[in-house]
Structure formats: structure tokens, C-alpha cells
Amino acid sequence: MNREAFRERIIRLNCALDLERKAVGIKFLHTKEDYHFADAKPVTVPINYCVMVRLATQGKALKADGNNLACLAGARALGLKEIDAYHRSGQNGKKLGLYHDMPTAKRARDGMSYCDHQAFGIMVKPLEDYDSEPDVVIIVSHPYNIMRIVQGYSYYSGIQSAFKMTGNQAICSESTAYPYLSNDINVSLLCIGTRHKAGWSDQELAVGFPISLFRKIVDGVMNTVNIMDNNQKKEIIERKLLENEIDDLEIKYDYNYYR
Template sequence: MNRELYMETIIRLNCALDLERKAVGVKFLHTEEEYQLAAAKTITEPINYCVMVRLATQGRATKAIGNNLACLAGARALGLKEIDAYHRSGQNGKKLGLYNDMPTAKRTRDGMSYCDHQAFGIMVKPLEDYDSEPDVVIIVSTPYNIMRIVQGYSYYNGMQSNFKMTGNQAVCSESTAYPYLSNDINASLLCIGTRHQAGWSDHELAVGFPIGLFTKIVDGIMNTVNIMENNQKKEVIEKKLLANGIGELKIKYDFNYYR
């Protein structure tokens, strides 16, 4: 990893968007040795994976194995716990009342993304804390900022026509496993479990994408500032760019595609 370029990309992201939370990196730790060497605090009491993500958005770095996670659905989605036949069949979703009938529960379960590896553990921490690349980037923010991230993606990649969302298993499956397995971006409306357990605000959404898309997404956001943003937002962005010594973007006021 070119750390200088990596850190500059994080700065550019934070200049272009008004993020109240830190962008998060997720890394699968496939061996016990990787886990022991990972620079993060081991979870001492069981918590949900989505809570680990929320802690990272607040600047805290944590790591966990499957037995550390209070939410077994999250552990299964991340490939830290084996999926049993009961859950694979959709019976659990039907029993919980998430779906009207078994065919719907089974079809939904089959469509959800569950990592098929058997990882030893997982690490979640702010993007800037990584010395080597994480696997997946997660950003939890306002609908406006998620829109701008998708627009940044679309600048180079066009339409993502395969968004997956059910309003369930939002952080573990929709925001982590699916971007990792598909090597593509996914937006999530979050879910009631993570909203209660991790305490996200009602106005927050999530987006996840593989680290390989990070630089191009941020480039896309930067390249669409002038045609997307209004003068008020442009003024804030320009001040942040100048404060960070980034002069690549010439801000054009009274200029955007919808005027």
C-alpha cells in the first residue's frame, strides 16, 4: 500500500463530504497469527459486529473472533461461524416474523450474502489507522453523503444495478459481506437491529465497498463537486481543500448542471 496516497485520499474524502463519523475499514483475519499481530483491542465482552463498526466511526479500533460476537447472525454472515441448516433454510427468519411465509423466507435467505470462508477473526477501525489495506470500507452518514458517494462511484463505473437491501443484517451482510464477495459497492438502509444495538440516528444510512474502489470513488466525488454542489457547499469544500494544501480542484461558483 502506498500509505501517502492512501492518507491523501482519506483527506480528500473528508474535504469533499461533511462526515460526522469516521470512515471505517474492515479487515478479515484469516489465521490466528494474523489476529495476534492485528493492531486493535480485542473485545473482552460479547458485542455485536455492528457495534464494532460504530466504535470505529468514533475512532476506536477493535478485533474479535466469532465467539466474541453477541449477534450470531453477524458472525455467520462474516464467515466467523458456520451456518447451520436451520438458518440456511430460512426457518429462523420465518420464526422471527421477518417474512410472511417459508418460500419468501427461503428466497430471501438464499439472496443474502454470507462469506463462504472460515476466517479466524475480524478487525474494524478508522481508515486512517491502517498501515496495510483493509478489505472493505464502510461509511455511515446522511442520505446526502451516501448519494454523493454513489455519484462518485457512478462517475467511473456507471449504474450499479445490483444493490441488495432487505432492511435486515444491514452492516454485516449488506455493508460488509456483499461488497467483499461481489467486489462492488452496496448501499444499505440499515436495519432495526443495528439501529437499536449500535444507536445510529434515524437519518443515517450506510454504504460499503471494497478497498479497490476507494481511490476512484473519491476521485469521482471530487470530479463531480462543481456540477453537483451548490455555492454554500462549494465554499466549505474549497476552504477545507485549501487548509489541507490540496489544489487539484478549481471551484466554480454559480455553476452546476441543474441551474
């Protein structure tokens, strides 16, 4: 997707959804050279990856290497730090009290997505700030918007039958590593760690998907506005479309599949 088409779909997404936070793009920086040229401010003190994502939803552009991620679980999930045998075995999850016995802890750990590459760093910034495509898109919002994104996905791809969620490692594993590795969408209920560290509200969820799905998801959301959204939401969408001179979607009032 060229830059102009990419930016237009970002505008369309913001017209169709009432996003209080900016959509975020994630880019893996595989080499030291990639990190050096990445257009974002390097973090100067250790920071949690999920906090970087939260700051990006507020307009900040940051990059960090594996040594500057305060949460080692996040660094391991993103492929910036090697996973040791203790964590791979599930012992850490059992010790923390996340699972009631070792077989459950091991099964949960084996089911979590951890990037198997060895990247140097990662860049996290608002999707609209990218000149070239990132690897993964993350949107944190209320359930209605997450529903609409999944409906947009389903418009072209049908049912996603492999959602992966445990309520743990929500931003790093469920919203970044899994969409990247599976090349598919995932919804996360978030986790206590990121809700505490990043300060998400109790009403927020996350959705992550690879950039390869971005065009179809946005187009799917747009193509289902008339049959999904109510008149009140349609009025807001129509106003934003007119403000952005987008005239290829006719808003139909009193027109829904459920009426």
C-alpha cells in the same frame, strides 16, 4: 495504492464530504496469527459486530474472533461461524416474523450475502488508522453524503444495477459481506437490529464498498464537486482543501449541471 496515496485520498474524502462519523475499514483476519498481529484492541466481552463498526466511526480500533461476537447472525455473515441448516433453510427468518411464509423466507435467505470463508476474526477501525489497506470500507452518514459517494462511483463505473437490501443484517451482510463477495458497492438502509444495538439515528444510511474501489470513488466525488454541490457546500469544501494544501481542484461557483 501506496500508503501516502491512500492517506491523501482519505483527506480528500473528508474535504469533499461533511462526514460526522469517521470512515471505517474492515479487515478479515483469516488465521490466529493474523489476529495476534492485528493492530487493534481485542474485545473483552461479547459485542455485536455493528456496535464495533459504530465505535470505529467514533475513533475506536477493535478486533474480535467468532466467539466474541454477540450476534451470531453477524458472525455467520462474516464467515466467523458456520451456518447451520436451520438458518440456511430460512426457518429462523420465518419464526422471527420477518417473512410471511417459508418460500419467501427461503428466497430472502438465499439472496443474502454470507462469506463462504472460515476466518478466525475481524478487525474494525477508522480507515485513517490503517497502515495497509483493509478489505472493505463502510461509511455511515446522512443521505446526501451517501448520494455523493454513489455519484462518485457512477462517475467511473456507471450504474450499479445490483444493489442488495432487505432492511435486515445491514452492517454485517449488506455493508460488509456483499461488497466483499461482489467486489462492488452497496447501499444499506440499515436495519432495526443495528439501529437498536448500535444507536444509529433515523436519518443515517450506510454504504459499503471494497477497497479496490476506494481510489475511483474518492476521485469521482472530487471530479463531480463543481457540477453537483451548491455554493454553500462549495465554500466549505474550498476552505478544507486550502487547509489541507490541496490545490488541484478549482472550485467553480454558480456552476452546476442543473442550473
